[in-house]
Amino acid sequence: xxxxxxxxQRRILSDIQDRLVQLARAQQRASTGRRLEKISEDPTAGxxxxxxxxxxxxxxxxxxxxxxxxxxxxxxxxxxxxxxDLLERAKELGVTGSSSNSSAAxxxxxxxxxxxxxxxxxxxxxxxxxxxYIFGGTLVTAPPFQNGSYVGDTQVRNVEIGSGMLVPNGxxxxxxLVDSGVVSALSALRDALLANDQAAVAASLSALDxxxxxxxxxxxxxxxxxxxxxxxxxxxxALEFSLTAQRxxxxxxxxxxxxxxxxTSQAALQAALQSVARILSTSLAEYLR
Numbered sequence: 001x002x003x004x005x006x007x008x009q010r011r012i013l014s015d016i017q018d019r020l021v022q023l024a025r026a027q028q029r030a031s032t033g034r035r036l037e038k039i040s041e042d043p044t045a046g047x048x049x050x051x052x053x054x055x056x057x058x059x060x061x062x063x064x065x066x067x068x069x070x071x072x073x074x075x076x077x078x079x080x081x082x083x084x085d086l087l088e089r090a091k092e093l094g095v096t097g098s099s100s101n102s103s104a105a106x107x108x109x110x111x112x113x114x115x116x117x118x119x120x121x122x123x124x125x126x127x128x129x130x131x132x133y134i135f136g137g138t139l140v141t142a143p144p145f146q147n148g149s150y151v152g153d154t155q156v157r158n159v160e161i162g163s164g165m166l167v168p169n170g171x172x173x174x175x176x177l178v179d180s181g182v183v184s185a186l187s188a189l190r191d192a193l194l195a196n197d198q199a200a201v202a203a204s205l206s207a208l209d210x211x212x213x214x215x216x217x218x219x220x221x222x223x224x225x226x227x228x229x230x231x232x233x234x235x236x237x238a239l240e241f242s243l244t245a246q247r248x249x250x251x252x253x254x255x256x257x258x259x260x261x262x263x264t265s266q267a268a269l270q271a272a273l274q275s276v277a278r279i280l281s282t283s284l285a286e287y288l289r
Contacts (some may be wrong), residue, residue: 048246059239059240062163069169076135077222083121083215091209126145136153138155138156185211
């Protein structure tokens, strides 16, 4: 089989072009640190990179959601601690007021303080985190307690902190101040003190104890939720580290490897050029003979 000079030249030029392309790609990888510039270069690896990118973006959003819920729970925990202290002070006033040694004037003074405690409790019910009222349920733009009454709703927003993992972002004012008995217990103590009714004051103490227990239960629930969030956040950190490493292995090229590819491609191109020079020299010699 005889190969013409024209065919030989085309093959030589094509080989040199391939070597130039390989060198250009190697230099590009060395300068960018990326193994893949286009998905088409390796569809399987490219699809995996895109999947990892999607999962990493989801983790960022899940972490943002979890941190937002944790902030609200930390704020709620602070409110619950204040309510607990407030109820303990109300209990002290109730014990004093239930004593036979307490006078009408003393009970009136205690009633004034309990009134302040009740107002403080309702003010705590209107606590905000950022621009949202945390105890309004899904109604977060207006104070949930108005004129001493709860006007929020009883629905709690669930927030996605993982794939298919939803957590409530707190408790409602109905749970914290109404269902717990805080408002009714403080109101009963205030009214009994104002009426100078020693027996009624003594009877209100058990309601205060029940309200205090309810607040402690809510506090424990908040603590458990924050522990769950901490675990989820740690899991997200570990998964993010793993996915980032896997993505890097697929999409990135180590500098040493990239430089080695450049050197190898340069050597291959040099060899091709030297081969061309020898072939052209031989062809010219034959032509001259």
